[in-house]
Amino acid sequence: xxxxxxxxxxxxxxxxxxxxxxxxxxxxxxxxxxxxxxxxxxxxxxxxxxxxxxxxxxxxxxxxxxxxxxxxxxxxxxxxxxxxxxxxxxxxxxxxxxxxxxxxxxxxxxxxxxxxxxxxxxxxxxxxxxxxxxxxxxxxxxxxxxxxxxxxxxxxxxxxxxxxxxxxxxxxxxxxxxxxxxxxxxxxxxxxxxxxxxxxxxxxxxxxxxxxxxxxxxxxxxxxxxxxxxxxxxxxxxxxxxxxxxxxxxxxxxxxxxxxxxxxxxxxxxxxxxxxxxxxxxxxxxxxxxxxxxxxxxxxxxxxxxxxxxxxxxxxxxxxxxxxxxxxxxxxxxxxxxxxxxxxxxxxxxxxxxx
Amino acid sequence: xxxxxxxxxxxxxxxxxxxxxxxxxxxxxxxxxxxxxxxxxxxxxxxxxxxxxxxxxxxxxxxxxxxxxxxxxxxxxxxxxxxxxxxxxxxxxxxxxxxxxxxxxxxxxxxxxxxxxxxxxxxxxxxxxxxxxxxxxxxxxxxxxxxxxxxxxxxxxxxxxxxxxxxxxxxxxxxxxxxxxxxxxxxxxxxxxxxxxxxxxxxxxxxxxxxxxxxxxxxxxxxxxxxxxxxxxxxxxxxxxxxxxxxxxxxxxxxxxxxxxxxxxxxxxxxxxxxxxxxxxxxxxxxxxxxxxxxxxxxxxxxxxxxxxxxxxxxxxxxxxxxxxxxxxxxxxxxxxxxxxxxxxxxxxxxxxxxxxxxxxxxxxxxxxxxxxxxxxxxxxxxxxxxxxxxxxxxxxxxxxxxxxxxxxxxxxxxxxxxxxxxxxxxxxxxxxxxxxxxxxxxxxxxxxxxxxxxxxxxxxxxxxxxxxxxxxxxxxxxxxxxxxxxxxxxxxxxxxxxxxxxxxxxxxxxxxxxxxxxxxxxxxxxxxxxxxxxxxxxxxxxxxxxxxxxxxxxxxxxxxxxxxxxxxxxxxxxxxxxxxxxxxxxxxxxxxxxxxxxxxxxxxxxxxxxxxxxxxxxxxxxxxxx
Ligand SMILES: [Zn+2]
Numbered sequence: 002x003x004x005x006x007x008x009x010x011x012x013x014x015x016x017x018x019x020x021x022x023x024x025x026x027x028x029x030x031x032x033x034x035x036x037x038x039x040x041x042x043x044x045x046x047x048x049x050x051x052x053x054x055x056x057x058x059x060x061x062x063x064x065x066x067x068x069x070x071x072x073x074x075x076x077x078x079x080x081x082x083x084x085x086x087x088x089x090x091x092x093x094x095x096x097x098x099x100x101x102x103x104x105x106x107x108x109x110x111x112x113x114x115x116x117x118x119x120x121x122x123x124x125x126x127x128x129x130x131x132x133x134x135x136x137x138x139x140x141x142x143x144x145x146x147x148x149x150x151x152x153x154x155x156x157x158x159x160x161x162x163x164x165x166x167x168x169x170x171x172x173x174x175x176x177x178x179x180x181x182x183x184x185x186x187x188x189x190x191x192x193x194x195x196x197x198x199x200x201x202x203x204x205x206x207x208x209x210x211x212x213x214x215x216x217x218x219x220x221x222x223x224x225x226x227x228x229x230x231x232x233x234x235x236x237x238x239x240x241x242x243x244x245x246x247x248x249x250x251x252x253x254x255x256x257x258x259x260x261x262x263x264x265x266x267x268x269x270x271x272x273x274x275x276x277x278x279x280x281x282x283x284x285x286x287x288x289x290x291x292x293x294x295x296x297x298x299x300x301x302x303x304x305x306x307x308x309x310x311x312x313x314x315x316x317x318x319x320x321x322x323x324x325x326x327x328x329x330x331x332x333x334x335x336x337x338x339x340x341x342x343x344x345x346x347x348x349x350x351x352x353x354x355x356x
Numbered sequence: 357x358x359x360x361x362x363x364x365x366x367x368x369x370x371x372x373x374x375x376x377x378x379x380x381x382x383x384x385x386x387x388x389x390x391x392x393x394x395x396x397x398x399x400x401x402x403x404x405x406x407x408x409x410x411x412x413x414x415x416x417x418x419x420x421x422x423x424x425x426x427x428x429x430x431x432x433x434x435x436x437x438x439x440x441x442x443x444x445x446x447x448x449x450x451x452x453x454x455x456x457x458x459x460x461x462x463x464x465x466x467x468x469x470x471x472x473x474x475x476x477x478x479x480x481x482x483x484x485x486x487x488x489x490x491x492x493x494x495x496x497x498x499x500x501x502x503x504x505x506x507x508x509x510x511x512x513x514x515x516x517x518x519x520x521x522x523x524x525x526x527x528x529x530x531x532x533x534x535x536x537x538x539x540x541x542x543x544x545x546x547x548x549x550x551x552x553x554x555x556x557x558x559x560x561x562x563x564x565x566x567x568x569x570x571x572x573x574x575x576x577x578x579x580x581x582x583x584x585x586x587x588x589x590x591x592x593x594x595x596x597x598x599x600x601x602x603x604x605x606x607x608x609x610x611x612x613x614x615x616x617x618x619x620x621x622x623x624x625x626x627x628x629x630x631x632x633x634x635x636x637x638x639x640x641x642x643x644x645x646x647x648x649x650x651x652x653x654x655x656x657x658x659x660x661x662x663x664x665x666x667x668x669x670x671x672x673x674x675x676x677x678x679x680x681x682x683x684x685x686x687x688x689x690x691x692x693x694x695x696x697x698x699x700x701x702x703x704x705x706x707x708x709x710x711x712x713x714x715x716x717x718x719x720x721x722x723x724x725x726x727x728x729x730x731x732x733x734x735x736x737x738x739x740x741x742x743x744x745x746x747x748x749x750x751x752x753x754x755x756x757x758x759x760x761x762x763x764x765x766x767x768x769x770x771x772x773x774x775x776x777x778x779x780x781x782x783x784x785x786x787x788x789x790x791x792x793x794x795x796x797x798x799x800x801x802x803x804x805x806x807x808x809x810x811x812x813x814x815x816x817x818x819x820x821x822x823x824x825x826x827x828x829x830x831x832x833x834x835x836x837x838x839x840x841x842x843x844x845x846x847x848x849x850x851x852x853x854x855x856x857x858x859x860x861x862x863x864x865x866x867x868x869x870x871x872x873x874x875x876x877x878x879x880x881x882x883x884x885x886x887x888x889x890x891x892x893x894x895x896x897x898x899x900x901x902x903x904x905x906x907x908x909x910x911x912x913x914x915x916x917x918x919x920x921x922x923x924x925x926x927x928x929x930x931x932x933x934x935x936x937x938x939x940x941x942x943x944x945x946x947x948x949x950x951x952x953x954x955x956x957x958x959x960x961x962x963x964x965x966x967x968x969x970x971x972x973x974x975x976x977x978x979x980x981x982x983x
Pocket of ligand 1: 522523524525526527793794797798799800801
């Protein structure tokens, strides 16, 4: 479950050698390349990322991955933009009447003309394995747990990375499922003193200001993830201490939908609260500190505010870059942001395995 | 669903806060990476009276993160384009006013009176001196300031409120590493030494005349002995000949033959390492200008760091390629110099960069130092701390969350928040309570600065430029001792004679000009609305190489000074304020001295320190960063 680094000399990553970055791309992505390297930049360029549900949050994420140089971005959201919509991809009065995905693609394309941006008009319940297959990563912002689960399962089957994210007012989170075995390599720099293996050289020694040579070593790591269903069905009694109350809220919203087949809404407050009660009973939990946050989140199911979208959108955007470039520690498998405290906490929530 | 596009803000923060947002007048200083994101967040949160200032223009390498800018905006004002682009997110009916200034914040137009009109100031700046400047003005007019900075994956936001929280200058920032003049001129041992030298050479050859630029004296051909001792002096007679041939041959011969020959003769320098070897131009190029193929020691002890894959600029060029590039760039730069006058070095000017790449690599070759790629040299010469979109997005969002609290006067709820690269413990975003103002801070409390300096050798000009302006970030200092006025800058109303008089004054040794040991010097800056008393202590030896003065915040307790030399700022000559182009280049990130190469351990350190509430925590960070 946790990351297990394994020493290994070299890791083989299939590279598309004849498709190097152009000089213009090298200049445009200069700062990114200095942070994550050319290989990662090439992987970003080849990546295909699908956004399901265009919200203020996913618009921020899409902006960030477009700027980073993710080569192919597809969006799905057939909701019509209204006068009261606000956000990154809402281009003033011009966007009113378009679908969200139509409004989004022109805005994303404008951010980075070098990448391919497409809208798909497919209905969410028509998304198939065939459709998902071609993507590197799917990022979902939807409250509908049936949609969440289905896309998560399709992603699992085809080895596509899955991210689910949402914000409620000052609260927000993301969940990631990168499959049973997600492999990545981290670079470890070790300093080697040149003087040690200085056999026949008469120069370059005895200077204390001399920079030791740096050798980069790749260490292959694996990380194993749980499905969304598994992560949301963990017994409350085995959850980590001091876990963000937002997890309990998500768990309740999920279980409510499993039982009722209804989307959570402000009209179902009573029924949702009942689920919370049941959970307390079932899991033998005595606290009631979740009910206040639950009430608040139900009130703000679609209550995004710009600064929280920016913060969570930045975190998720960065995570997507790390997942695609496979050369950094990735978050496994939840991050909870609490804007009342400005805290961002990472948690691992997995069912106990039998083995 | 709602009849108000800001309904979510109202639901989340309450109508009272929302009203404050609607009526607030705010200033954003900087329209780069953080500034663009911040402006967008403010507009989408309902702010409608915003001023934004930035001096900079848009560059291609900004477009990967400064998302309000497009390719066709390159070269235009960041502030103006940011304003124009962000207005697209608004409806016609939105009653929003954004004022953009394409201007330097450090001018009289933006003094204390300008700042007074705002409820809140937000810094989205990259350079230390502007951040100090804004800090001082905000303190002086008692306007809350939100400070921020990013570097790669790391970032920080904090609120500065006079008398309530630590100010930007409560903890002295460690200046960027400086190198002793002798290391640069005579005894380089690492690529960076040669790069600094190459930039100085650029200034010497193509820049404005600058007496402090001691890189080389083009007409001096003495290779051994002293010019006053005419009998024993040895001269390089080839230099005048080279000068007659061509400009590039003259320069080449001077810096890679004459100067090297002189150094090679200083045998005591080369007891423990190989002496440098002068290069002869004609041996590298045959007389008809064709290059010869004799050089076998390409990339000398060069470690070819190119993996064969990667960018063209990441490949280390051969020695011969460097030679060719050097000669070619000198030729072209000389033409530019003749046409346009003095040039200033800019890492984004390819020709200027080529000059520094080739000059530094040739010098490295001479001194048996590994050569570097253009990609790496650009970062080292340009002080690039790479900035990425996601960090800016996160930090700008955090600024707005703090802004909500500031508008509500909830300073007790404000946090200093750190963004880490990897979760530390479980935390990726680490909020900590802001520190109280430091009682020994010379900016936000009434305290002395102690300046240790050699009063018998330092000139008034050095005191003004290197100590007061560069190190202490005064803009236009006025010096008084007791009741007598010693110095006043500005040249608006001065006659030519008066200016000459003042220039003469600036060359005076300070001990001879009413500033001997144990003087209390008062320095005032009207623009910053800032005044400080400096206790001058005469001192002739300093513990660090290349250091010639020492500044500490408190003088009462001498023993603490000795133990904490992080309290002292050391700064000698060149390139502190060298490259301010990227918004996110942080010479000295606020409080957090970011060590971009080992963020994991930095994160760990922060983790530990956040749990120790004593005031020593940031000092530890600083120390760790000096390596
Ligand atoms: Zn202070």
